[in-house]
Amino acid sequence: MEYKGYYGKIEYDEEADILHGQVINIRDVVTFEGTTVDEVKQAFKDSVDDYLEFCAERGEEPDRPYSGKFVVRTDPELHKRIAIEAKEKGKSINALVNELLSKSLEMKGRSPVSIAARGGISEKDKKVIKKIMEKEE
Numbered sequence: 001m002e003y004k005g006y007y008g009k010i011e012y013d014e015e016a017d018i019l020h021g022q023v024i025n026i027r028d029v030v031t032f033e034g035t036t037v038d039e040v041k042q043a044f045k046d047s048v049d050d051y052l053e054f055c056a057e058r059g060e061e062p063d064r065p066y067s068g069k070f071v072v073r074t075d076p077e078l079h080k081r082i083a084i085e086a087k088e089k090g091k092s093i094n095a096l097v098n099e100l101l102s103k104s105l106e107m108k109g110r111s112p113v114s115i116a117a118r119g120g121i122s123e124k125d126k127k128v129i130k131k132i133m134e135k136e137e
Contacts, residue, residue, distance in 0.1 A: 001044055004052070006065055008032065008044040023048065026063040072097070 001008040001021075010021040019040040023030035032047040034040030055062040074082075086096040 001041065003045050003048050006030075006048045008048075010040055010044075023051070025065040028063045 001010070006023050007025060008021045009024045010019050012019055018033050018035055019037070020033040021031065021040060021044060023032075023044075028051065030047050030051045032040065032043035034043045052062050082093055082096060086093045089096060091099075
């Protein structure tokens, strides 16, 4: 679930017969619960709103799930290869890495095995497979 840029993860507690969840990917602990799907969805929104209000009252910046920045540690040889590739393409390292990560995520779930598991090959899947095959040649 997503609300105002915050994401919630819900689990079912069979013993208590409730749905409970937590806002994920922030350091602060923000939880919510309900007995129905509609209740837990509303509780999630209410918890996010309460959290933002609480931070505002205290004059603090609320924790944000994603800043758009993260540090990646890699070996020096890969760092060099990335820098050279970026320079050759006239891009910054950040722009190149962003492009490569985006392409990688677009390809996620598009492998021939996952395509077969879905029960068929769509036109989009055929194009993806063709691109993969061309790269391997």
